[in-house]
Amino acid sequence: MEPGERREAGGCAAAEEAAGPVFTLEEVGKRNSSQEAWLVIHGRVYDVTRFLEEHPGGEEVLLEQAGRDATESFEDVGHSTDAREMLKQYYIGEIHPHDRKKEGSKDPSMTSSGQASFWSTWLIPIFGALVIGLMYRYYMLDGRTS
Numbered sequence: 001m002e003p004g005e006r007r008e009a010g011g012c013a014a015a016e017e018a019a020g021p022v023f024t025l026e027e028v029g030k031r032n033s034s035q036e037a038w039l040v041i042h043g044r045v046y047d048v049t050r051f052l053e054e055h056p057g058g059e060e061v062l063l064e065q066a067g068r069d070a071t072e073s074f075e076d077v078g079h080s081t082d083a084r085e086m087l088k089q090y091y092i093g094e095i096h097p098h099d100r101k102k103e104g105s106k107d108p109s110m111t112s113s114g115q116a117s118f119w120s121t122w123l124i125p126i127f128g129a130l131v132i133g134l135m136y137r138y139y140m141l142d143g144r145t146s
Contacts, residue, residue, distance in 0.1 A: 020044075020045075020091065020092065020093035020094050021092070021093040021094070022093060022094050022095070022096050023038075023045050023092075023093050023094070023095060023096065024095075024096045024098075024099055025040070025068070025069070025095065025096070025099040028040055028045055028067055028068070028095070029067045029068060030067065031047070031066065031067055032063070032066040032067025032068070033063070033066070034049075034052060034059065034063060035049070036049055037049045037052060037062055037063060037066040037067075038066065038067060038092070039062070039065055039066060039067075039068075039069075039070040039074075040068065040069040040070060040071065040095050041069075041070055041071050041074050041087065042071050043094060043095050043100050044087075044091060044093070044094055044095070045091070045092050045093045045094065045095055046087055046090040046091055046092065047090055047092045048062055048066075048090050050090070051086075051090060057077075069095075
């Protein structure tokens with residue numbers, strides 16, 4: 001099968017997903033209508049045309065994201081495990097490596113899994129509170145002795 005050539009996304013097994021065709025963002029961008037709606041989520045391309053009318057949030061939500069990388073929107077909504085499983089039946093290929101966004105280039109406090117790092121979440125605020133507490137105590141004791 002030629003790269004960029006569309007194939008039916010019937011029942012895809014995990015092995016087929018890894019070896020799917022490769023599409024560019026330009027190719028995906030042409031599929032942004034109710035006749036043909038493709039999305040990119042986590043570097044994978046999905047043809048959600050058949051799902052437009054069934055989507056619980058309405059087809060407008062999908063059409064708004066059609067033809068582009070919808071990873072951030074998909075994650076912001078907080079889709080269930082069932083929704084993530086459903087994605088497999090709409091899988092048609094992978095996005096070209098040159099078109100993938102660089103992970104971690106957005107926010108340095110986020111890890112590759114999208115979680116805020118331990119340092120920025122806990123240790124830095126705790127250290128800051130400790131320093132402020134010690135400073136307060138030092139100045140309060142210093143004020144009594146003067």
